[in-house]
Amino acid sequence: MNQFAFLVKFSYRNLWRNPKRTFIMLASLVIGTGFILWDLNFSESGSKEMMKRFLVQYQGNYQITNIDYYDVKNRKSVNNYKTLSDDKISDKSLFELTTKRVTAPVFISGASKTLGVLLSGLDIKRELELSKLNEMVKVGNFLSADGNKEIILGKKLAERINVKIGEEVGVIGQALDGSVANDLFKVVGLLDFGGGDLEESLAFTQLSTAQELMVMPPENYHQRVSFDMSEKPLPELDGVAVTSWETLLPEMSVSVRFIDKFTWLICIIIMVVVSLGLSNTLMITFLEREQEFQSLNIIGARASWITKSLLIEVFLLGTLAIIFGDMLGWFLTYLCHIYPINIAIFTNGKPIIMGGMVLMPTVRLYSVARYYWEVPLMIYLFIALTMIWPMIRVVRRSSHAI
Amino acid sequence: MKSENQYLFKFAWKSIRRNAGRSFFIGFSVSLAVVIAVWVVSVFEGLNFQIEEAVVNTNMGFYQIQEPSFAKTTDSAHPREFTKEIEQKLQDKRISSYSPELVLDSNISTPEGSASLVAIGIDPILHGKFLPLKTNIKKGEFISAEDENSVVIGEELAKKFQFKPGDQLVLNFQDVNGELRSEILIIKGIFHFNSESFEKRFIYLSQKAWQKIYLNHDSGKIFFNRIPMVTPSLAAGEFIYKLFPESDLKVKTWKNLNPEMAVVLEFHDGIIRFFFLVIGITVLMTILTPVQMLWQERFKELKMLTILGVSVKKFWKIGIFEIIQMIFVSSILSLVFLVIVIGIQSRTGIDFRFLNDGVAIDRAGIKLPGIIYPLLTQARIFSVFLFVIFVLGFSYIWSIHRTLLRFKVEQ
Numbered sequence: 178m179n180q181f182a183f184l185v186k187f188s189y190r191n192l193w194r195n196p197k198r199t200f201i202m203l204a205s206l207v208i209g210t211g212f213i214l215w216d217l218n219f220s221e222s223g224s225k226e227m228m229k230r231f232l233v234q235y236q237g238n239y240q241i242t243n244i245d246y247y248d249v250k251n252r253k254s255v256n257n258y259k260t261l262s263d264d265k266i267s268d269k270s271l272f273e274l275t276t277k278r279v280t281a282p283v284f285i286s287g288a289s290k291t292l293g294v295l296l297s298g299l300d301i302k303r304e305l306e307l308s309k310l311n312e313m314v315k316v317g318n319f320l321s322a323d324g325n326k327e328i329i330l331g332k333k334l335a336e337r338i339n340v341k342i343g344e345e346v347g348v349i350g351q352a353l354d355g356s357v358a359n360d361l362f363k364v365v366g367l368l369d370f371g372g373g374d375l376e377e378s379l380a381f382t383q384l385s386t387a388q389e390l391m392v393m394p395p396e397n398y399h400q401r402v403s404f405d406m407s408e409k410p411l412p413e414l415d416g417v418a419v420t421s422w423e424t425l426l427p428e429m430s431v432s433v434r435f436i437d438k439f440t441w442l443i444c445i446i447i448m449v450v451v452s453l454g455l456s457n458t459l460m461i462t463f464l465e466r467e468q469e470f471q472s473l474n475i476i477g478a479r480a481s482w483i484t485k486s487l488l489i490e491v492f493l494l495g496t497l498a499i500i501f502g503d504m505l506g507w508f509l510t511y512l513c514h515i516y517p518i519n520i521a522i523f524t525n526g527k528p529i530i531m532g533g534m535v536l537m538p539t540v541r542l543y544s545v546a547r548y549y550w551e552v553p554l555m556i557y558l559f560i561a562l563t564m565i566w567p568m569i570r571v572v573r574r575s576s577h578a579i
Numbered sequence: 580m581k582s583e584n585q586y587l588f589k590f591a592w593k594s595i596r597r598n599a600g601r602s603f604f605i606g607f608s609v610s611l612a613v614v615i616a617v618w619v620v621s622v623f624e625g626l627n628f629q630i631e632e633a634v635v636n637t638n639m640g641f642y643q644i645q646e647p648s649f650a651k652t653t654d655s656a657h658p659r660e661f662t663k664e665i666e667q668k669l670q671d672k673r674i675s676s677y678s679p680e681l682v683l684d685s686n687i688s689t690p691e692g693s694a695s696l697v698a699i700g701i702d703p704i705l706h707g708k709f710l711p712l713k714t715n716i717k718k719g720e721f722i723s724a725e726d727e728n729s730v731v732i733g734e735e736l737a738k739k740f741q742f743k744p745g746d747q748l749v750l751n752f753q754d755v756n757g758e759l760r761s762e763i764l765i766i767k768g769i770f771h772f773n774s775e776s777f778e779k780r781f782i783y784l785s786q787k788a789w790q791k792i793y794l795n796h797d798s799g800k801i802f803f804n805r806i807p808m809v810t811p812s813l814a815a816g817e818f819i820y821k822l823f824p825e826s827d828l829k830v831k832t833w834k835n836l837n838p839e840m841a842v843v844l845e846f847h848d849g850i851i852r853f854f855f856l857v858i859g860i861t862v863l864m865t866i867l868t869p870v871q872m873l874w875q876e877r878f879k880e881l882k883m884l885t886i887l888g889v890s891v892k893k894f895w896k897i898g899i900f901e902i903i904q905m906i907f908v909s910s911i912l913s914l915v916f917l918v919i920v921i922g923i924q925s926r927t928g929i930d931f932r933f934l935n936d937g938v939a940i941d942r943a944g945i946k947l948p949g950i951i952y953p954l955l956t957q958a959r960i961f962s963v964f965l966f967v968i969f970v971l972g973f974s975y976i977w978s979i980h981r982t983l984l985r986f987k988v989e990q
Binding site for chain 1: 601604605607608611612615616619651652653654656684685686688692693694695751752753757759838839841842843845846848849850853854857858860861862864865866867868869872873931942947
């Protein structure tokens with residue numbers, strides 16, 4: 178133990194023999210570690226924040242549906258005849274967290290055009306509690322809970338079919354009994370998704386109105402949508418399908434995964450570059466002390482002892498860098514938590530458009546605990562790789578002293 | 580003077596080679612960072628290029644000229660005549676192809692389901708130069724200018740509604756007077772091109788057939804709601820804004836028409852810039868110490884040279900020659916790596932489909948590329964040189980300055 182303590186002391190003193198050099202090596206590692214942590218936190222927070230903002234408006238975190246409602250091979254395709262009712266869902270506690278929806282692909286006719294849209298029937302009270310759809314209505318009003326045959330359209334859709342608030346639109350679709358579903362609806366509000374394509378393809382009405390249009394029993398619906406954004410695992414239910422947003426929107430999910438993987442790639446590249454520089458510096462530092470090692474060798478120090486001292490020296494440097502780097506990473510993340518980052522700096526000031534919806538791209542960063550041990554591990558690994566070649570070289574040369 | 584420079588140049592080269600391993604390590608660090616950075620950038624450039632190509636190929640073109648009411652609300656009721664004057668202006672050599680088009684939002688409803696369609700009235704000859712649909716007909720044949728009730732549809736639409744050439748398609752729409760109409764069209768051909776959503780959404784008729792069903796008569800002329808056109812790139816097409824100075828026709832780029840994908844590209848560019856900045860700072864920090872150490876080691880040597888009468892100015896000259904030589908070596912090393920790696924991968928492509936378990940992704944109406952072909956442009960090669968010059972130049976100048984400063988103090 179004494180010998181180990183001596184080795185640590187010896188290595189520590191060697192570190193500070195050339196403080197400026199040690200400081201630069203330490204600084205490059207600390208900045209690298211701090212940046213990697215900040216970057217990973219930024220990527221994770223950014224992806225989650227963007228998706229959360231997108232999902233809470235309309236899509237939801239997951240949906241409970243009839244097993245055959247979504248086509249397993251292509252989730253964009255649905256079988257509207259496959260409905261669901263509350264008695265099929267075993268876990269009744271989920272009713273508090275979810276809202277019912279009826280969906281119907283229909284054609285909406287205005288004064289000059291007929292366009293295809295997805296009409297969703299909403300349980301207005303629950304929707305107001307859970308989603309933020311009502312906040313998207315910028316002209317007119319949201320659907321009233323006790324109203325009937327009201328409709329809200331996307332702003333772009335209304336422009337294209339040339340209708341205004343208070344006017345009527347014709348809705349034509351296919352009812353579940355095979356008949357032609359058609360009715361007149363009064364436009365009460367216009368949705369503004371910031372000009373994204375979603376404004377052209379969505380319309381909303383009351384749940385009861387949609388059920389009546391689709392000739393559905395009042396207890397039936399198509400989806401129960403959850404807006405619970407916590408990272409709990411999806412509920413496991415027998416006899417019904419629980420589908421996450423990642424499955425329903427693979428194009429969004431793959432974008433998020435791409436950014437996450439790309440961030441890790443950047444981190445590894447940074448570490449490779451830092452390691453190369455560090456390796457070079459270590460090599461020079463060790464070679465400078467070659468005569469010293471030879472002297473130590475002459476007075477009885479074995480090659481293994483020199484190796485150990487160098488190992489401890491580099492790992493002391495690494496540990497210090499990791500401690501300060503973690504602190505720097507945490508501080509930068511905390512700073513960006515207080516002062517959120519506007520992602521528009523990456524898009525020349527333009528807003529982000531996801532899934533046809535324009536999002537305000539401000540990201541408040543938060544620390545992800547696992548990165549605070551994953552990154553140090555990665556750095557230790559790279560440091561170990563970095564010192565292999567300089568150490569082999571110097572120990573081999575020093576051991577020829579006797 | 581010339582021979583002095585030659586001598587100092589040789590001296591600098593020998594100084595670099597004196598510590599060959601260490602110099603190589605410095606050059607290699609810079610080169611490797613450059614290679615990795617440029618590889619990532621090339622992948623993004625390739626991805627952006629493929630995305631842009633896919634968007635342009637959704638019958639969009641790089642630019643579109645649109646008549647005002649169509650530009651505002653996609654109202655098809657006020658088409659303009661495709662006059663000789665317009666045609667002449669579009670003959671500019673910077674426009675590779677164009678297609679005057681009439682656009683009608685319509686739908687079909689059958690026992691298999693219903694779908695929203697965009698029925699496009701085209702001049703088959705001009706459109707053939709604009710989009711290679713004719714060469715991508717899988718069943719049946721392409722429409723001709725004289726067809727009055729024929730239509731070509733996409734493979735995905737045909738699959739969904741079980742259509743085949745010769746079948747009837749009942750198209751529902753509101754005509755120029757706003758009246759609901761249903762017209763029977765005969766499917767002449769089925770194409771397979773671009774993404775599934777493109778194949779599901781677009782159907783093509785002759786101008787004659789389109790005018791007959793929507794305007795209720797065939798004018799015998801070519802009309803348009805829009806004229807999409809292909810130019811070498813968006814940057815090359817700036818002159819299109821000046822083509823019709825006194826007209827009320829609107830010019831839109833594909834970025835105006837598909838803003839979601841436009842932002843994706845902007846985002847990629849932003850990430851690339853950020854990435855370059857980070858790599859630049861990292862490389863700078865990591866090679867600064869070894870370069871400085873290399874120069875500090877020569878401290879005694881510099882002293883001796885001063886005794887022999889060499890001025891500080893000459894040390895700077897040696898240092899600058901060293902920078903030039905290191906830049907040359909690192910740049911060559913980087914370029915050799917890059918040309919080999921990107922040269923191979925630009926042919927074989929890099930398969931990124933593992934990100935989504937091999938499933939093709941459609942976003943904002945276009946199919947995102949699964950296999951990316953990296954693209955190394957001249958501008959990027961130029962930026963590689965700039966990067967190497969900056970990193971090595973800064974490190975060496977800083978190190979020489981620090982060493983000579985110490986030298987001055989000690990003297």
